[in-house]
Amino acid sequence: MAINHLAPEQTEQFADNIVGFARALRAAGMPVGPGAVIDAMSALQVIDIGNRADVFTTLEAIFVKRHEHALIFKQAFNLFFRASEEWKHMLDSVPLPDEAKKKPQAGSRRVQEAMSQPRMTETPQHQEQDLRLSVSDREILQKKDFAQMSAAEITEALRAIERMRLPQAELLTRRYLPDPRGLRLDLRRTLRASLRTGGDIIDIHRLGRIEKPAPIVALLDISGSMSEYTRLFLHFLHAIGDARKRVSVFLFGTRLTNVTRALRQRDPDEALASCSASVEDWAGGTRISASLHNFNKLWARRVLSQGAIVLLISDGLEREADSKLAFEMDRLHRSCRRLIWLNPLLRFGGFEAKAQGIKMMLPHVDEFRPVHNLSSIQELITTLSRPLPPHHRSLIRSAA
Amino acid sequence: MTSAANTSGANTSVVLPASVDAMLELLTSRGYLAERSLATVTYLSLRMGRPLFLEGEAGVGKTEIAKVLSAALGRKLIRLQCYEGLDVSSAVYEWNSAAQMIAIRMAEAAGDTDRDQLSSDIFADRYMIKRPLLQALEPDVAGPPVLLIDELDRADEAFEAYLLEILSDFQVTIPEFGTLKAPSPPIVIITSNRTREIHDALKRRCLYHWVDYPAAERELAIVKSRVPGISAKLSQQVVRFVQALRDQDFYKSPGVAETIDWATALSELDARSLTPQVVGDTLGALLKYQDDITRMQGDTLQKVLKDATSEN
Numbered sequence: 001m002a003i004n005h006l007a008p009e010q011t012e013q014f015a016d017n018i019v020g021f022a023r024a025l026r027a028a029g030m031p032v033g034p035g036a037v038i039d040a041m042s043a044l045q046v047i048d049i050g051n052r053a054d055v056f057t058t059l060e061a062i063f064v065k066r067h068e069h070a071l072i073f074k075q076a077f078n079l080f081f082r083a084s085e086e087w088k089h090m091l092d093s094v095p096l097p098d099e100a101k102k103k104p105q106a107g108s109r110r111v112q113e114a115m116s117q118p119r120m121t122e123t124p125q126h127q128e129q130d131l132r133l134s135v136s137d138r139e140i141l142q143k144k145d146f147a148q149m150s151a152a153e154i155t156e157a158l159r160a161i162e163r164m165r166l167p168q169a170e171l172l173t174r175r176y177l178p179d180p181r182g183l184r185l186d187l188r189r190t191l192r193a194s195l196r197t198g199g200d201i202i203d204i205h206r207l208g209r210i211e212k213p214a215p216i217v218a219l220l221d222i223s224g225s226m227s228e229y230t231r232l233f234l235h236f237l238h239a240i241g242d243a244r245k246r247v248s249v250f251l252f253g254t255r256l257t258n259v260t261r262a263l264r265q266r267d268p269d270e271a272l273a274s275c276s277a278s279v280e281d282w283a284g285g286t287r288i289s290a291s292l293h294n295f296n297k298l299w300a301r302r303v304l305s306q307g308a309i310v311l312l313i314s315d316g317l318e319r320e321a322d323s324k325l326a327f328e329m330d331r332l333h334r335s336c337r338r339l340i341w342l343n344p345l346l347r348f349g350g351f352e353a354k355a356q357g358i359k360m361m362l363p364h365v366d367e368f369r370p371v372h373n374l375s376s377i378q379e380l381i382t383t384l385s386r387p388l389p390p391h392h393r394s395l396i397r398s399a400a
Numbered sequence: 401m402t403s404a405a406n407t408s409g410a411n412t413s414v415v416l417p418a419s420v421d422a423m424l425e426l427l428t429s430r431g432y433l434a435e436r437s438l439a440t441v442t443y444l445s446l447r448m449g450r451p452l453f454l455e456g457e458a459g460v461g462k463t464e465i466a467k468v469l470s471a472a473l474g475r476k477l478i479r480l481q482c483y484e485g486l487d488v489s490s491a492v493y494e495w496n497s498a499a500q501m502i503a504i505r506m507a508e509a510a511g512d513t514d515r516d517q518l519s520s521d522i523f524a525d526r527y528m529i530k531r532p533l534l535q536a537l538e539p540d541v542a543g544p545p546v547l548l549i550d551e552l553d554r555a556d557e558a559f560e561a562y563l564l565e566i567l568s569d570f571q572v573t574i575p576e577f578g579t580l581k582a583p584s585p586p587i588v589i590i591t592s593n594r595t596r597e598i599h600d601a602l603k604r605r606c607l608y609h610w611v612d613y614p615a616a617e618r619e620l621a622i623v624k625s626r627v628p629g630i631s632a633k634l635s636q637q638v639v640r641f642v643q644a645l646r647d648q649d650f651y652k653s654p655g656v657a658e659t660i661d662w663a664t665a666l667s668e669l670d671a672r673s674l675t676p677q678v679v680g681d682t683l684g685a686l687l688k689y690q691d692d693i694t695r696m697q698g699d700t701l702q703k704v705l706k707d708a709t710s711e712n
Contacts, residue, residue, distance in 0.1 A: 035604065039448075046447040047420060047440065054420055057440040061607040065600060067455060070610060174485025175558065187497035192576070194504070195519045297651065305595045306484065306556075331651075331691075 015041060021080050022063070028076055030069050036062050052081075142375040145347055147228045158235055160374055162268065166240040166381055171214045171307050179208025214337065215246035216384075217303050219295065221314035222253045222279065223286035229344045229371060233313055234275060236377055238268050248303045251275070252291035253284045258299065288318040288357065292328035300335045309384065310336040313371060315345050318357030325357060329364035339365045342380065346370035414473050416446050432461070432468040433614075433622050441609040442469070451567050451588035453603055456611035459655020462591040466548035469587065476545040478586070480532040482555035488562065492572055494529045503527070523576040533566055537582035544586045553592040560602055567605050614656060616643050622656060627663040637674045638663050641708040645686065648704075650695070654686045661685045674709055676701065 022037045039062045047054050056077055064073045141156055149157060176184060189205040218237055220230045234249070241247040241263060248260045257279045265271040276282055304310070310332065318325060333339045341361065345351055347370055353359055362368065367383065370376045417423040420436070423443040427434045434442075442465065445452035454462040470477035480491060500522045507518055530538070536547040552560065566572060567588065571581040590606060592598055614622065620639045623630065630638075638659065646653045654662075662685040671678045679701065687693050696704075 031600070033604070039450075043444055043448060046444065051420070053436060054440050057437040057609075058444055060437075061441040061444060061609050064610075065603040065608050066597075067594075067610045173556070175487055175556070188495050191495070191497055191500055191504075191522075195515060195522075198508075198513060198515055198518070297649075301593075301595050302597065327691075 014044070018044070021059075021076070024080055025063055025073065025076055028072050030063065030072055031065075032063055055081075142378075143373055145372050146232050147344075147372070154232070157232065157374055158268075161232065161235045161377065162239050164236060164239055164377065164381060166213075166384060171212055173210045173212055175210045176207040177210050179206060182206035182208025184208070213246070215248070215303070215306055215308040216240070216311065217248045217250070217308045217336070218311040218313065219250050219252060219291075221286055221288070222251045222282050223284065223315075223317075225315055225317065226286075226313070226344070227282065230313065231272070233342075233371065233377075234263070234272055235268055238263055238271050246306075246308075248299075248308075249275075250295060250299070251279050252286070252288070252295075253279070253282065254287050254290075255280075256291045256294045256298075286314070286318060287320065288314060288316070288361075289320060289322070289325040289328055292332060293324070296328055296331050296335070300332065304336045307337045309338045309340065311340050311342060311380075312365070313342045315343055316341075316358040316361050317355055318360075321355075321357035321360050323360075326360045326364070329361045333364040333366075338367075340367045340369060340380075340383070341365040342369050342371035344370065344372040347372040416473070417443060419443070426472050427465070427468060430468045430472045431625055432465060433618055433625065434461075434465070435612075435614065435618065438465070438609065438611060441607050445589075445607050446587060448607070449585050451590055451606040453590045453592070453598075453606035453608045454611050455592045455594055455608070457613070457653065457655055458593050459657035460611045460613060461656055462611050463548065463550055466546055466550075466589040466591075469589070470546035473546070473587075474542050475587065476540055476542060477548060478532050478536045478545050479548045479550060481550050482552050482559070484554060484556055486555045486559050490531055491559065491562075492531050492533045493574065494531065495523070495576075496527045496529050500527050528577070534572060534580070536586040536588075537566075537570060537572060537580060539583045544582070544584045547586040547588045549588065549590045551593060552590050552598060553595045557599065560599055564602060564605070567602070613646055613653070616640065619643070619656065619659060623659060623663045626660045627667055630663055630667045631672065634666060634671060634673055635663060637708050638666065641674060641679075641704060642686065644704045644707055645696075648695075648700070650687065650692045651689045652687070652692065658686050658688075674705060676705060679705060 018037060018040050022032045022040070025032045040059055043058050043062055044055065047058055049055055059077065060070070060073055064070055141153060141160070144153065144157075146154075146157065176182070176186075178186060178189065184207040186205040186207045190201060190203070193203050193205065194201045216237075218233075220226075220233060222230050230251070237247060237249050241249075247263075248258070249263050251257045251259055259275045259278055262274040262278050263271050265274060312332075343358075345358075346368070353362055369380060369383070371380065414426075417426050420440050420443050423446075424434065424436060424439040427439060427442075441452060444450075454465070456462055466479075467477060469475075503522050504518065507521070512518065532547070536545055549563070552563075569581070570585040571579050573579045588606075613619075616639055619642070620635060623635045623639060624632075627635070642654055642659045642662070662682060665682050665685045666674075666678065669678065669682070680697075683693055683696060687696065
């Protein structure tokens, strides 16, 4: 057995080294728990630590749990173990969580607001306030374009959005659960129950198919012309994401960013803040075709596999509108259950699809809807709660 | 850390490799030409008794390693192919209700009315139909089996959560029966094509490794060992061609499995070297999407082909 028995003082130094390395990885943004550190110690005892490549693979297998982190790990490893005699020095230079460096917490604005003006908490006063918003005011708010709202109106709209709940559009799964009206006989429970009566079957137990909401995948355009709508729509996605677990959100401008994890934080402000922190090109240009290509290639097979509904939020104003855009749209359309395009340009009464990009995209969507005010979001909810059409037809349809 | 697996099956099975090099040798002896990093994590997973979680594109040899490992170590291979809707009754165990029914009727006919007795009789081992996961926990004369949980990303989250208990404690709780625990843990290999993300909780219990496409040299060695009749020239061209394809922006790049398929196809057709004609006829062995095949027509094909065949 080639177990390396290190001298005690060596082991201690080694342990420090690993702990320091784990800390460095954490500082670099990788989720490394204490369990992993213990694993790493015991793993290093069964391999030959003289072989750098093996040590690398070993630590990688333990610390890296997603392929995306492999690059960070590699760099950290090379940096950290470049000069192992200097490890102590390195260890000192690894920053500990620094309270001072943290940027202001996302919720702080709301806290300040709450302190400065006594209003709008879960008190009777709050209801009074709500009531004061007259019926006609509300109607105006419903119809008002997001881009033209004042700050106060946006706050009001956000509250309305937070209250929105998506009815659970159901998908039948292939799993079963006890259901008195189910169609399948649950022999196991029937038999167990029959034992209570000495083997006579009195109650027949049944199983029904488990129903669950279809996953939703949202692709949001964050180019300059769209950013107002995108922000509010992100709030909507955050609100529905709480109740239904499977909501994936991607932002695209000049590149595509997956913000699903960032959006999963409980507090909406915090979630949005970490969303925009993970995007580099907020309110820049758009490259719809390239972003869709990236989505189709890297993510479509991962997030669309279980009958997902895709919400594409974009104005479709693409400069490089060519056959590539049509091709990517067609591919996206064929790999999801339903493709809904939400376009704020539809707010204009006499909207016509004249822009080249829109003409390219339009043949490949199942639905084309506006998304510029509260009532259009309400209507979207109604659409989503309708029963879904049977699974996709167009796999056999030729590419347009 | 002497693993339990090492001692329990010592009588019949092959002794577990004692170093990364030995592991590499063991895999090579069975025709699996692994990268050193893959051999390292496999070795670690055996020594630490931890499941090995392999992720990577389809066709890079993730499933194959489980098969090779079971053959090389002389262990039984138990395979659980995952799919959406996989549940406990098809993955772990199921009661043979028909047989239980008969047993109850027999007991009645014999005038047996003791309910407790009846209940313990019919929820006994012999009425239980064991599915892969339960089989993998049972002791085996050749040593703990190799459990392959294939394409876990196809199963749904509920099943993944169920696996947590099995993978960390190697035990299953059956309400009517009690808890069954493996005397020594099986060698577990989990594969995923990343059609969906697997939860971190499950990954944390495993050693994680991303299996990449092999480098040209290794792929050449793989082709030579898996397609024995192939000429040196052709195999070199094949590998160069495939490696060039992986640089292209395809929807689905060809994996090693496709390379082997293609090399076999070409060798069956008695091809001496790659020509536009023979490549065009057999491209379906490599590329599995019509869009990708269309893209490979004309100039692109000419260029890749020229690069692949030039240096000979």
